[in-house]
Amino acid sequence: MTQDEHKEGIKGMVNPGRYGIERVAYWLMRLSGLGLLAYFIGHIYETSNILRGQVGWTEFLELTQTTEGHAILAIVIAMCVFHTVNGIRVMLGHGGIGVGKPARPDYPYDPASQNYRHKIGIYSAIVLAAVAMMYGLAVMFGE
Amino acid sequence: MAQVSGIADEQTSTPLSSSNTILLRISRFNPEHDDSSQFMEFTVPYERWTTVLEAILDVKKHFDHSVAVRYSCRQATCGSCGMMINGKPRLACFTKISELNSNVVTVEPMNNFPIIRDLAVKFERLFDTHQKIKPYLIRDDSELVSDEREFLQSPEEVEQYIQFANCIKCGLCNSACPTMATDSSFVGPQALAQAYRYVADSRDKGKDSRLKIIDDSHGIWRCHFAGSCSQVCPKGVDPAMGIQLLRGYLLGFRS
Ligand code: HEM
Numbered sequence: 001m002t003q004d005e006h007k008e009g010i011k012g013m014v015n016p017g018r019y020g021i022e023r024v025a026y027w028l029m030r031l032s033g034l035g036l037l038a039y040f041i042g043h044i045y046e047t048s049n050i051l052r053g054q055v056g057w058t059e060f061l062e063l064t065q066t067t068e069g070h071a072i073l074a075i076v077i078a079m080c081v082f083h084t085v086n087g088i089r090v091m092l093g094h095g096g097i098g099v100g101k102p103a104r105p106d107y108p109y110d111p112a113s114q115n116y117r118h119k120i121g122i123y124s125a126i127v128l129a130a131v132a133m134m135y136g137l138a139v140m141f142g143e
Numbered sequence: 144m145a146q147v148s149g150i151a152d153e154q155t156s157t158p159l160s161s162s163n164t165i166l167l168r169i170s171r172f173n174p175e176h177d178d179s180s181q182f183m184e185f186t187v188p189y190e191r192w193t194t195v196l197e198a199i200l201d202v203k204k205h206f207d208h209s210v211a212v213r214y215s216c217r218q219a220t221c222g223s224c225g226m227m228i229n230g231k232p233r234l235a236c237f238t239k240i241s242e243l244n245s246n247v248v249t250v251e252p253m254n255n256f257p258i259i260r261d262l263a264v265k266f267e268r269l270f271d272t273h274q275k276i277k278p279y280l281i282r283d284d285s286e287l288v289s290d291e292r293e294f295l296q297s298p299e300e301v302e303q304y305i306q307f308a309n310c311i312k313c314g315l316c317n318s319a320c321p322t323m324a325t326d327s328s329f330v331g332p333q334a335l336a337q338a339y340r341y342v343a344d345s346r347d348k349g350k351d352s353r354l355k356i357i358d359d360s361h362g363i364w365r366c367h368f369a370g371s372c373s374q375v376c377p378k379g380v381d382p383a384m385g386i387q388l389l390r391g392y393l394l395g396f397r398s
């Protein structure tokens with residue numbers, strides 16, 4: 001510890017354990033955003049293989065046909081679905097939609113912005129991501 | 144009369160009256176000569192109604208007077224006694240030991256605030272950011288000069304902002320915020336919620352100037368609506384709501 005600002009740091013920022021499902025969603029949103037970015041860059045690299053002609057293209061595409069390739073694609077599907085569904089929820093929230101109305105607060109002061117509508121949004125994003133991932137796994141391993 | 148003298152005899156009343164005890168772990172750190180913080184442990188008696196602040200004051204009284212802690216009102220009004228209690232920012236005077244459901248209570252200084260000593264942290268930056276959003280009514284005339292009447296408001300107009308006016312500047316929200324955890328320049332949930340408090344006040348005319356202040360790279364856009372501020376606020380301010388409503392203006396969802 002130093003004399004400085006005593007900031008909680010990245011460890012505190014990513015700790016999803018203390019502040020409810022909303023903080024978990026925040027963390028998954030970051031993780032999936034960065035994961036998708038990594039996939040996107042990899043995807044551009046992968047598709048640029050077509051410049052090596054059909055052989056190079058097929059060769060590279062075989063990477064996705066392995067068990068590891070299937071697993072990575074399944075995770076990409078999950079990240080994609082979670083990021084999109086939760087992204088829509090976050091965008092609505094950022095616009096002030098569904099965050100509750102100001103009112104005289106009463107003990108025990110349950111915050112209206114952490115309401116069931118947003119919680120349902122988060123849980124549906126997680127469930128849809130899981131379903132899509134399982135469907136993807138079934139298709140890929142079912143071949 | 145015998146009863147009264149029994150209560151007045153402080154030395155024996157506190158320890159003997161309770162059969163329950165907890166282990167209170169207090170983080171000790173003096174930036175002037177310590178490199179790192181260390182925990183000191185105390186076994187303290189408590190009742191169903193004993194607050195964490197009372198337990199700390201018990202330690203100061205009976206074991207170690209040098210424990211540094213800031214408090215004043217003891218009733219969640221002054222905003223002085225925020226600290227990490229079992230890993231979460233809370234007011235020590237507003238947190239009962241019995242509600243923590245733990246035999247061990249660990250108290251540490253609030254995150255994202257510089258430490259003065261032990262449990263006391265510096266509030267300069269909190270007050271600076273609060274000042275920055277112009278926490279007062281902005282308008283050309285004044286109640287004092289125009290025909291000496293107060294500005295009228297309907298109960299509905301009061302409802303629009305009264306929740307945010309409950310803020311006691313305790314800083315718990317800034318301590319829980321994931322952006323504050325890494326960004327030293329972020330204006331923070333406390334100040335943003337206060338920006339909304341004044342923007343939502345029907346007497347105020349300073350909306351545009353306040354929106355300009357928070358429309359900054361370390362302003363409102365650093366909020367990701369994680370909601371942790373609202374979960375720890377002891378006064379029901381719900382900063383996350385205020386911030387999103389405020390952002391609604393900037394994004395054109397509201398006017
Ligand atoms: C329909 C598709 C998408 C929607 C609705 C969406 C929505 C969002 C939203 C609302 C945020 C801000 C979250 C916040 O404030 O915490 C965000 C962040 C982000 N998104 Fe997306 N996004 C989509 C697709 C993508 C794709 C395809 C990529 C990658 C190429 C991506 C990468 C990112 C990254 C890196 C972040 C920043 C994460 C952070 O700093 O927390 N997104 N997205």
Ligand code: SF4
Pocket residue numbers: 309310311312313314315316317332333336372375376377378379380381382
């Ligand atoms: S908004 Fe709540 S948590 Fe934040 S400083 Fe005000 S009273 Fe404390």
Ligand code: FES
Pocket residue numbers: 213214215216217218219220221222223224225234235236237
């Ligand atoms: S002592 Fe005043 S808020 Fe706790």
